[in-house]
Amino acid sequence: MGVLAASRPHLSLLGYLPRRLSTTAPATSTGISAAVAKSLLRNEFDPDRAVAILSSVADSTSSTSARHALELTVRRLARSRRFSDVEALLEYRKSAVAGLTEPYIATVILSYGTAGMLDHALCTLDEVPALISAPHSLVSFNAFLSACIRAKKPNRVPDLFAELSEKYAITPDVVSYGVLVNALCLTGKTDKAIETLNEMVTVKHLEPTTVIYTTLLDSLYKKGKSDEAEALWKEMVGNGCAPDLISYNVRVMHRAVHGKPEDVLELIGEIEAAGIKPDTITYTYLLTCHCNAGQLEEAKAVYRGLREKGCSPNATTFKILLSRLCVNGDVDMGLEVFEDSLTLNKVPDFRTMKLLVEGLVKGAKLQEAKEVVDKVKKRFPENLVGGWNKLEKELGLSADEQVRDQLEVS
């Protein structure tokens, strides 16, 4: 019942789509570029405004940015549980876009996966030959397998892999096997995943890839089987699959959790020696390792050194460093890090921000605490502000409380 209510189409949206596209845009707005839409969407959490941004994209199909913009919009709608609107949006794209291509349909399939609507993804896959007047290729098949994983249903991949490749007479390639191996890893069947890789090589005569090895390495490390992982790393290199940054980062992750900062630094040295430039994820692991070893000054140094390494902090960097700073009572640096996150539009989650505000109040920095709350409230959509109002009351930061404080002082 609740589901029905939640998934009832939003009338304004349904009306909006065709109208927007059939009406000539006013002279002032000739449409924005997909790249601009993408950056707007990244900071737009309101689903209706997201749809509005998306529909003003001039070139809505060809670029990767345009496809990414579509996926971001679907994610916003799905987060609001507006699945009928997701359907309206994606079905409209399928029907109204001239010169529909298989890569574009692949994006629709993946978007349905992101929204958890696997039945719709499967229907779309079925429609491919009718939509493009050509048989399926691996692109839509692989996109569908990947949609299963995005929909958090990796357990369905093995059966569908066999069933659909048979039904559509498709010969799976290394990408298909890559998704299959990942699905097996995600469902805890790492042994079966390794078996699958071996089958792929010996029976299907497909070359193994760095990507598939990386999937397996990650799974083995996360299961605590580091010896097996190290052996597989050697196998990967031996089979001519050169490790890239992501495979190194999987190792860095393991060392950051189980080793010392020196071990992580040593591995970073190896990465650089291989002619690869570590990225923000690499340095965030290093920073985390320093934090866990109680080396807060070193962690701060890593943070401050990011820019000269050509990296900029991401949401995870901010979250980890800020929470650790607050726990250690370093609210001054905490404020600095918060301001940076504001500048980059990557303000950490409520729990982390709560630590900063509480720390500031504890340190008698009421004015700063209030400013932080105001700035965060301004950035977040209405539906997330509730927690802040409650926290303000608890900490005595709300307007009423302040007036009372002032009265008490005078």
Added chain:
DNA sequence: TATCAGCGAA
């Protein structure tokens, strides 16, 4: 030339 696979954390 890329589209369809792999790392953080939500």
